[in-house]
Amino acid sequence: MNRQPASAITVRRADYTxxxxxAALVMLLDAYASDPAGGGEPLSAFARAHLVPELAARPQAYSVLAFDGEAPVGLVNCIEGFSTFACRPLVNVHDVAVLASHRGHAIAEQMLALAEIIARERGAVKMTLEVLSGNAPAIKLYQRIGYAGYQLDPAMGTAQFFQKLLPPAPGSE
Incomplete structure (x- = not known):
């Protein structure tokens, strides 16, 4: 796999205004959601219509976009949280998406590097992300750039990621 950046790729922080x-953010997240690694289902009409305004309303959110010339080809969405143990911000990398046509050109690595710069500017103590165990190329990338599973005490094992889906609050959709 070629790890050299494509020559026309630019990476920049998304401007939600x-x-x-x-349009790039919605298109790229929809492509990611439609991909097997993203669940294989396109975004709902509600998500497509409200995604950017909802991100823009949250000062703890930021996104990074990659473009091949003028064409959007990659997206990273980040959400700031808080580490109670360190008493400092942390940043969760919530989405990493590169169009299939542009994978293998270090685009995700470039976007994550900018996401890390922004996290450091925010005073974050760490960055976190989740990845499906079957996504070997992503795991290899994340490990190569310094991400790793974590544990507090070896006797207690490594951390696992769980979720519990909640029904929408009345009147929210």
Missing amino acids: DPLHQ
């Missing part, structure tokens, strides 16, 4: 960035 820029109509081009808004």
Whole structure:
């Protein structure tokens, strides 16, 4: 796999007020959601219509976009949280998406590097992310750039990621 960046790739922080960035963010997240690694289902009409305004309303959220010339090809969404043990912010990398046509060109690595710069500017103590165990290329990338499973005490084992789906609050959809 070629790890050299494509020559026309630019990576920048998304501007939630820029109509081009808004369209890119929705298109790229929809492509990711439709991919088997993203669950294989496109975004709902509700998510497509409300995603950018909802991100923009949250000062703890930021996104990074990659473009091949003018064409959007990659997205990273980040959400700031808080480490109670360190008493400092942390940043969760919530989505990493590169269009299938542009994988293998270090685009995700470039986007994650900018996401890390922004996290450091925010004073974050760490970055976290989740990845499906069957996504070997992503796991290899994350390990290569310094991400690893974690444990507090070896006797207690490594951390696991769980979820519990909640029904929408009345009147929210």
